[in-house]
Amino acid sequence: MKKIVNLSLLTLGMALLSAQTKEDSIQFNRISTEILNNGKGYTELRELTKGIGNRLSGSEAYEKSVKWAEQKLREAGADKVWLQEVIIPVWERGKESLHIKTSNGSWKSLKMLSLGNSEGTNGKDISGEIIMVRSLEEYDRLPAEKVKDKIVFFNYPFNQEHVQTFLAYREAGAYRRNAASLTAKKGGKFAIIRSLSSAFDDVPHTGAMRYEDNTSKIPAVAIGNTTADELEALLKNQTITAKLNSNCGMKGEKRSHSVIGEITGKKDQSVIVVGGHLDSWDVGEGAHDDGSGIVQSIEVLRTFKKLGIKNNHTIRAVCFANEENGTKGGKQYGKVTQENNEKHLFAIESDAGGFSPRGISLEMDDVKRNQIKSWGNLFLPYGVYNFEGKYSGSDIAPLHDMGVPTAELVPDPQRYFDIHHTAEDTFEKVNRRELLLGATVMTQLIYMIDKNW
Amino acid sequence: MKKIVNLSLLTLGMALLSAQTKEDSIQFNRISTEILNNGKGYTELRELTKGIGNRLSGSEAYEKSVKWAEQKLREAGADKVWLQEVIIPVWERGKESLHIKTSNGSWKSLKMLSLGNSEGTNGKDISGEIIMVRSLEEYDRLPAEKVKDKIVFFNYPFNQEHVQTFLAYREAGAYRRNAASLTAKKGGKFAIIRSLSSAFDDVPHTGAMRYEDNTSKIPAVAIGNTTADELEALLKNQTITAKLNSNCGMKGEKRSHSVIGEITGKKDQSVIVVGGHLDSWDVGEGAHDDGSGIVQSIEVLRTFKKLGIKNNHTIRAVCFANEENGTKGGKQYGKVTQENNEKHLFAIESDAGGFSPRGISLEMDDVKRNQIKSWGNLFLPYGVYNFEGKYSGSDIAPLHDMGVPTAELVPDPQRYFDIHHTAEDTFEKVNRRELLLGATVMTQLIYMIDKNW
Numbered sequence: 018m019k020k021i022v023n024l025s026l027l028t029l030g031m032a033l034l035s036a037q038t039k040e041d042s043i044q045f046n047r048i049s050t051e052i053l054n055n056g057k058g059y060t061e062l063r064e065l066t067k068g069i070g071n072r073l074s075g076s077e078a079y080e081k082s083v084k085w086a087e088q089k090l091r092e093a094g095a096d097k098v099w100l101q102e103v104i105i106p107v108w109e110r111g112k113e114s115l116h117i118k119t120s121n122g123s124w125k126s127l128k129m130l131s132l133g134n135s136e137g138t139n140g141k142d143i144s145g146e147i148i149m150v151r152s153l154e155e156y157d158r159l160p161a162e163k164v165k166d167k168i169v170f171f172n173y174p175f176n177q178e179h180v181q182t183f184l185a186y187r188e189a190g191a192y193r194r195n196a197a198s199l200t201a202k203k204g205g206k207f208a209i210i211r212s213l214s215s216a217f218d219d220v221p222h223t224g225a226m227r228y229e230d231n232t233s234k235i236p237a238v239a240i241g242n243t244t245a246d247e248l249e250a251l252l253k254n255q256t257i258t259a260k261l262n263s264n265c266g267m268k269g270e271k272r273s274h275s276v277i278g279e280i281t282g283k284k285d286q287s288v289i290v291v292g293g294h295l296d297s298w299d300v301g302e303g304a305h306d307d308g309s310g311i312v313q314s315i316e317v318l319r320t321f322k323k324l325g326i327k328n329n330h331t332i333r334a335v336c337f338a339n340e341e342n343g344t345k346g347g348k349q350y351g352k353v354t355q356e357n358n359e360k361h362l363f364a365i366e367s368d369a370g371g372f373s374p375r376g377i378s379l380e381m382d383d384v385k386r387n388q389i390k391s392w393g394n395l396f397l398p399y400g401v402y403n404f405e406g407k408y409s410g411s412d413i414a415p416l417h418d419m420g421v422p423t424a425e426l427v428p429d430p431q432r433y434f435d436i437h438h439t440a441e442d443t444f445e446k447v448n449r450r451e452l453l454l455g456a457t458v459m460t461q462l463i464y465m466i467d468k469n470w
Numbered sequence: 471m472k473k474i475v476n477l478s479l480l481t482l483g484m485a486l487l488s489a490q491t492k493e494d495s496i497q498f499n500r501i502s503t504e505i506l507n508n509g510k511g512y513t514e515l516r517e518l519t520k521g522i523g524n525r526l527s528g529s530e531a532y533e534k535s536v537k538w539a540e541q542k543l544r545e546a547g548a549d550k551v552w553l554q555e556v557i558i559p560v561w562e563r564g565k566e567s568l569h570i571k572t573s574n575g576s577w578k579s580l581k582m583l584s585l586g587n588s589e590g591t592n593g594k595d596i597s598g599e600i601i602m603v604r605s606l607e608e609y610d611r612l613p614a615e616k617v618k619d620k621i622v623f624f625n626y627p628f629n630q631e632h633v634q635t636f637l638a639y640r641e642a643g644a645y646r647r648n649a650a651s652l653t654a655k656k657g658g659k660f661a662i663i664r665s666l667s668s669a670f671d672d673v674p675h676t677g678a679m680r681y682e683d684n685t686s687k688i689p690a691v692a693i694g695n696t697t698a699d700e701l702e703a704l705l706k707n708q709t710i711t712a713k714l715n716s717n718c719g720m721k722g723e724k725r726s727h728s729v730i731g732e733i734t735g736k737k738d739q740s741v742i743v744v745g746g747h748l749d750s751w752d753v754g755e756g757a758h759d760d761g762s763g764i765v766q767s768i769e770v771l772r773t774f775k776k777l778g779i780k781n782n783h784t785i786r787a788v789c790f791a792n793e794e795n796g797t798k799g800g801k802q803y804g805k806v807t808q809e810n811n812e813k814h815l816f817a818i819e820s821d822a823g824g825f826s827p828r829g830i831s832l833e834m835d836d837v838k839r840n841q842i843k844s845w846g847n848l849f850l851p852y853g854v855y856n857f858e859g860k861y862s863g864s865d866i867a868p869l870h871d872m873g874v875p876t877a878e879l880v881p882d883p884q885r886y887f888d889i890h891h892t893a894e895d896t897f898e899k900v901n902r903r904e905l906l907l908g909a910t911v912m913t914q915l916i917y918m919i920d921k922n923w
Binding site: 049050053054177178180182215216217373375398399400402403429431432435448449450451454 | 502503506507630631633635668669670826828851852853855856882884885888901902903904907
């Protein structure tokens with residue numbers, strides 16, 4: 018008898034599970050149908066990129082984007098929208114030029130971008146002979162006297178072999194971050210890096226660099242792959258002089274804001290965060306990086322409201338300030354969360370481009386990770402199969418450090434580093450359906466977490 | 471004792487399996503590394519699209535592409551390259567224009583494309599009042615007297631809800647194929663269809679239509695989504711007259727060729743086919759459709775040669791003629807295969823765009839299907855997880871009908887129907903890494919099949 022009862026309970030359990038899965042599957046489909054048919058993310062991205070354009074922290078455009086995001090969160094139906102004050106660093110590019118002189122004596126202008134946060138030359142020419150290294154190891158072996166008064170060209174190529182382009186980006190990251198300080202330590206005048214770029218073109222990629230303490234703040238600039246190839250070829254058989262003139266540099270700090278909107282929880286006020294960063298570099302339009310993450314996050318709120326999904330917990334879309342050159346928005350959000358002792362259940366960021374979603378990267382304990390993985394079959398029809406990543410976004414890292422389970426949307430990575438941090442990161446590079454599918458998957462995941470956690 | 475022996479054999483078997491998998495995994499990586507670093511497919515696609523351009527069957531450009539493909543297959547290291555004669559239909563577009571007259575009496579030109587294989591108006595104006603239907607069902611209910619002497623506008627929208635865009639394409643396919651004959655049967659003058667397009671733009675999409683027997687061959691044309699929206703809005707409150715003038719039509723037949731290259735099998739001469747179609751529509755550059763499949767197929771041969779992989783069976787790259795408006799190349803290939811009693815082990819086509827690969831669709835018996843699925847973990851690092859499709863390419867359908875297991879590469883489907891059969895299907899829309907990853911996956915699959923079948 019007991020056996021029979023147990024069996025019945027088991028059967029009942031399975032039936033319940035199956036009914037549950039069926040209900041979730043129907044809800045997933047409602048979400049997808051709503052967003053693919055009526056999603057506003059693509060139109061909003063056009064407004065943000067074409068109407069406002071790039072929006073570096075500290076710029077007027079960034080302040081416009083704050084007002085814009087506030088308005089869009091209201092239109093999405095958020096119960097509450099507010100600005101969170103953030104003190105941000107202000108970096109300005111100004112005019113900049115890089116020339117080289119070949120052995121025939123003529124100067125030639127190179128297409129270039131100063132790296133973000135780099136100091137410039139205060140409008141004066143700084144010149145010297147270029148020496149080239151292909152790797153940090155090769156640079157480490159160079160004695161300081163060979164670097165003194167020189168320009169160091171870090172000619173490290175983006176590794177095309179990695180299917181996961183983020184691995185190549187991570188490998189090359191040290192060059193962008195450290196080229197200036199490494200050069201300064203051995204007495205060099207400035208550094209040139211080959212861009213962190215998967216494209217075989219001449220587009221220079223900017224991005225954040227940093228100065229180590231106690232090293233002089235010399236400039237660092239990036240050149241595109243084609244220019245790097247040409248420079249490499251020239252250096253084979255002649256001495257090349259480079260001349261830099263730039264006005265970029267840090268211009269103090271400024272009061273600015275992250276923008277936050279939420280739908281209040283019906284059961285409790287513990288918070289689920291979905292976010293992206295509102296700022297961008299000062300070239301292109303910040304469309305994939307990270308206009309996409311912003312409009313996707315707003316779309317999540319809009320969809321919950323539109324479909325009338327009653328959320329147990331508070332769902333909060335956060336448009337973080339200053340991810341690119343300081344992550345002050347993320348840090349401030351973490352600080353305020355801690356000060357207010359505000360319980361956070363989960364946070365996900367979309368900051369890897371508005372391409373077709375392929376997975377969700379999970380930075381959390383195995384119990385939670387395995388629970389989310391157990392929902393995998395629900396996500397499969399939406400092209401999401403990869404839950405193996407163990408990282409999440411930089412804006413929500415402070416939440417993670419406080420013990421909050423965090424995640425990142427994983428879109429297809431093949432095109433991202435062609436255009437990342439460049440003049441080419443424009444609205445035209447974003448596909449409507451791919452962008453909206455990313456929003457769909459984030460909405461679905463938040464629906465599941467809100468329901469089950 | 472017996473138990474122990476069995477256990478040992480089992481352990482040994484598992485060790486062998488694991489060593490086998492490891493060997494395959496290393497080979498997969500060699501293939502990927504070679505293609506991502508040194509693949510020629512992207513450069514070749516530039517030659518084909520920018521150097522030759524679009525290449526409809528019967529055009530001079532198509533004949534140029536035949537010579538080009540022959541040369542590329544030789545450069546790839548094929549042991550044998552030849553042309554296979556195919557008699558193809560010749561369709562020409564010529565001049566074409568579509569105007570509408572609104573109630574204010576002025577004529578307005580609409581952006582349009584005649585559908586492929588459609589007859590035109592022999593350079594004369596044909597005009598009439600437009601009636602609009604939203605579905606075939608609605609059209610079926612219309613009495614013939616309401617259609618007589620009218621222009622029928624089939625205003626069926628591409629269904630954005632499907633995550634798999636091919637489903638939406640398939641659903642809308644009947645409108646493109648049958649609009650003319652349906653209209654003719656009820657005495658209409660010509661048909662206009664809303665393009666089979668996932669993009670919210672004004673780009674008209676051509677593509678094959680067909681005439682049913684015993685119906686008059688009246689013209690059919692396509693308009694882009696924006697024009698269709700505008701026409702729909704106008705029709706709400708006024709009578710609209712449309713006027714078509716076009717010179718398109720069938721111009722008989724012509725002798726042409728498919729292009730074939732192979733690496734002879736070391737063990738036997740049974741054949742594994744990898745292919746795409748060399749022809750394209752007469753607008754754009756035929757980059758995704760199907761220049762991508764062509765250069766990927768050539769890349770497969772090149773990679774086997776370059777890496778010195780000794781193939782047991784003959785690996786044959788086939789650049790099929792006339793897929794778009796007749797599939798005569800595929801039919802002829804099947805016919806010759808049958809005549810020569812040439813054993814084919816397997817055939818795969820790439821004809822769904824040069825986007826990031828996501829899967830391989832398998833049209834074969836369950837034993838073979840399950841064997842390929844059992845290799846799934848090898849493909850996962852390359853982003854390939856979906857083996858659920860049960861279709862394959864139209865050029866290899868005749869082989870499938872003869873009992874050959876067939877397959878198709880499944881790339882990400884979100885962008886394809888934005889540009890399919892349009893002036894926008896250009897080289898710039900193809901990403902180098904995505905294209906080469908597709909070639910990688912096809913090479914890996916053929917390596918496995920060559921080794922195991």
